[in-house]
Amino acid sequence: MSTTAPPLDADLTAGLRRLKLAAMRQLAPELLITAKTQRWTPEEVLRALVVAEIAARDASNERARIKAAAFPVLKTIEEFDLAASSIPAPTWAYLTSLEWVRARENVALIGPAGTGKSHTLIALGHAAVLAGHRVWYVTAADLVETLYRGLADNTVGKTIEALLRNDVVLVDEIGFAPLDDTGAQLLFRFVAAAYERRSLGVASHHSFEDWGRFLPEHTTAVSMLDRLLHHATTVVTNGQSYRMRQARQRRGGELPTP
Numbered sequence: 429m430s431t432t433a434p435p436l437d438a439d440l441t442a443g444l445r446r447l448k449l450a451a452m453r454q455l456a457p458e459l460l461i462t463a464k465t466q467r468w469t470p471e472e473v474l475r476a477l478v479v480a481e482i483a484a485r486d487a488s489n490e491r492a493r494i495k496a497a498a499f500p501v502l503k504t505i506e507e508f509d510l511a512a513s514s515i516p517a518p519t520w521a522y523l524t525s526l527e528w529v530r531a532r533e534n535v536a537l538i539g540p541a542g543t544g545k546s547h548t549l550i551a552l553g554h555a556a557v558l559a560g561h562r563v564w565y566v567t568a569a570d571l572v573e574t575l576y577r578g579l580a581d582n583t584v585g586k587t588i589e590a591l592l593r594n595d596v597v598l599v600d601e602i603g604f605a606p607l608d609d610t611g612a613q614l615l616f617r618f619v620a621a622a623y624e625r626r627s628l629g630v631a632s633h634h635s636f637e638d639w640g641r642f643l644p645e646h647t648t649a650v651s652m653l654d655r656l657l658h659h660a661t662t663v664v665t666n667g668q669s670y671r672m673r674q675a676r677q678r679r680g681g682e683l684p685t686p
Contacts, residue, residue, distance in 0.1 A: 433457035451484035452477045490557065497563040503550040513544050514666045523548075523661065529556055529596055529627045534656055537631040539665030545631035548663070549598045552629060561595040568602040568615065575614040584614065588621045595626060602632040603642040612643045616652045623655040630656065 435441065436456055444453040456477060463473045494502075505524050510517065522528070528535060535552065537545040553563045566574070578587030591597060607615065622628050634641060636653055643649040 433461050449481055451481040455480050493557045493560075493562060494554070497553055497557055497565055499550050499553065499565050501550065502554065503547045505551045505555050508544070508547060508551050514539075515544070515548070515663055519661065519663060523552055523663075524555060526552075526556055526559055526561075528661060529559075529561055531659070532624060532627055534627060534660035535629040536657065536660050536662045537629070537665060538635055538662065539633070541633060543665035545665055546600055548665075549600055549629050549631050553596060553598050556596050562593065563596045563598065564591065564594045565598040565600065567600050567604070569605055571599055571618065572607060572611045572615055575618060576611070579610070579614065584617070588618055591618070592622055592626050596629060597622065597626060598629040600631045602630055603634040603639065606642040607644065609644050612645060612648045616648050619652050619655055624659065628656065 434457060436444075436453070440456075441453060444450075444456070459473070459476055459480075462468070463476075468476075508520075510520055513520075515523075523535060535549075537548055539545055550565060553565055556563050574591075575584055575587060578584035619628065632639075636657070639649040639653065640646055643652070
């Protein structure tokens, strides 16, 4: 296309700006020259402009969803080393299909540090964003802190409903720090509100039998797990820490001294 295309008439530019058709406004001058040179039909011109506008808006919406997801780092399913993971290939295929999101089911990742839980959560969340879903990533500690703020000003119900406007909520590091009675009840309230309404992805170092270590009430742990696991795919990760493996490789096969 020509790089010296004359600008659109002022009234057309103003009209496209008023209609918020930014991609059309930017593309139209050069595209109209191409259309005249190649003798496009009016329908071809209109189609090219509409396709460009849709593509630009889709890209803008995708960037906004990624920003709103609040991923601490960006991980993708393409970057995940399945061969080095303990996740079975059929399970990985199901998770990456996002069928669990469409069915409003959950994913629970359990395993030691460094075995791919956070990478898996973020990668699945990123894939969900690309598929058009609204996603939010949060650590359990930050989630409970958010709910505590809602409790302080008597808006915890509204806070939970606002969070559940997302299609998927990914809660990492469950059990990293113990919760008091109020924190445990708030976390349970959130899980109960999401039950069969939204998909949750959770990750924890602790096996389900050990959730009583950071949840002060046994009945709270049982009730939370009952709702969390009723419609869930559970993945147990194991093996050597990816971070320790990389540290060994950087040091020529020697582990760092504790």
